[in-house]
Structures are given as structure tokens and as C-alpha cells.
Amino acid sequence: MGKVILITGPASSGKSEWAETLAMQSEKAVIYVATATENPTDEEWHQRIQKHQKRRPQDWVTLCVPIELSATLADAKPNTCLLVDSLGTWVANTLEQDDANWENTLCELLETVQLVAADMLFVAEETGWGVVPAYPLGRKFRDRLGFLVRQLSIICDTVYLVTGGHVLNLSILGSPLPAPKS
Structure with missing residues (x-):
């Protein structure tokens, strides 16, 4: 298994x-795995994607992978070194x-991560630090992403929290909780 962050x-x-x-510090060939898809009618979204693209070195390969992440x-x-940006998207x-298919997708991803020899960097948004969403789809998103991040963190070599422009190494500063039950 490669390094998982x-x-x-x-x-x-x-x-x-x-x-x-x-x-960049990995000194390996970088593959940027973009989970977002372009929407030609959303100029603001297009500008966000372009901002990310402009920061990346020209020699990085970009793959657009909105669904088939495990494969x-x-x-x-x-x-x-694969940089997956982002798990929230x-x-x-x-x-x-549905819940059964999502559970299969989640298990497949977590199993795959443990078998891959490449280094992998996963970017994930923190949700749920505020108000509980008032609508079912918002709660479903928040709960699925939170559970994924927690499960993935268990098999990661290092977990970082980036907030307010500062990087905290949670693997050094914190203690992991036991694996949650689904």
C-alpha cells in the first residue's frame, strides 16, 4: 500500500x-483526480475550476472522475501520486x-485504497460544523461525507485539518476514535 493522506x-x-x-513534495508523477464536472451554464463554477487548474504544474495529468473513483x-x-479533489463533490x-448501493460503493472505495501501491492524497470538506440541514438530501450528504471521512481517516497514514489558512497534523495532535458502526 502506498502512502495515504x-x-x-x-x-x-x-x-x-x-x-x-x-x-509536489512526493517527487512522483502526479495524477490529479478531479471529481467535479464542468457546467457550461455556471460561470462561477467554471472560474473555480480554472483557479485550481492554474495553480497546478503543467506536467500533472488530470483525470475527470465524477463517479468511478475506485476503478x-x-x-x-x-x-x-494521486491527488483526489474532492470527496465532497x-x-x-x-x-x-440508495443506501445499499452507497454502502457497496463506500466499501469498494475503502478496500481499494488499502490495495493501491500509489501514494494517494484525498481532499475532503468538513460539513456538519453548523446547523443540521433542514432538508433530507442535505442531511444525507452531510452524513455520508462525514462517515466516509471518518472511515478513510482510520486507514490513512496522516490526516491534516486545514482551517483559517493553517495546517494541523491531526495524526500527531489527536487520538483516533474507534471505527464507527454503520
Whole structure:
């Protein structure tokens, strides 16, 4: 298994920039796994994507993977570093799955991560630090992403929290909880 790192935190806190820094430090060929899809009618979304693209070195390969994340990770070569940005967008892309299919998708991802020889960096948004969403789909998203982040953190070598433009190594500062029951 390659090195697995999770970078989590609130929106616009610097998560992606920290992940990009770690990817460059890996000195491996970097594959940027973008879970977002372009929406030609959403100019603001397009500008966000462009901002991320401009920061990345030209030699990084970009793969657009809105759904099939496990298959993409499984195909990775050992001498590469995959930067997955972001798990929140990936979870949003899979929200139409019923609970049983989601559970299978989640288990497949977690199993795949443990088998891949490449280094992997996962960027994930922290949700649920505020008001409980007033609508079912919002609660489903928050709960699925929170559970995924917690499960993934158990198998990560390092977990970082990026907030307020500062990076905290939770693997050093914190103590992991036992694995949650589904």
C-alpha cells in the first residue's frame, strides 16, 4: 500500500493548496483526480475550476472522475501520486444511490485504497460544523461525507485539518476514535 493522506477542512481554507504542496513534495508523477464536472451554464463554477487548474504544474495529468473513483485508484501505478479533489463533490455525485448501493460503493472505495501501491492524497470538506440541514438530501450528504471521512481517516497514514489558512497534523495532535458502526 502506498502512502495515504487525508486533508480535510472547511470551504476555502487552503485544503487543495496543501494537497498540491504535498503532491509536489512526493517527487512522483502526479495524477490529479478531479471529481467535479464542468457546467457550461455556471460561470462561477467554471472560474473555480480554472483557479485550481492554474495553480497546478503543467506536467500533472488530470483525470475527470465524477463517479468511478475506485476503478481509477485501482489502475494507478506504484510510482505515482494521486491527488483526489474532492470527496465532497464525489459524494454529491453519488447521492442518487440508495443506501445499499452507497454502502457497496463506500466499501469498494475503502478496500481499494488499502490495495493501491500509489501514494494517494484525498481532499475532503468538513460539513456538519453548523446547523443540521433542514432538508433530507442535505442531511444525507452531510452524513455520508462525514462517515466516509471518518472511515478513510482510520486507514490513512496522516490526516491534516486545514482551517483559517493553517495546517494541523491531526495524526500527531489527536487520538483516533474507534471505527464507527454503520
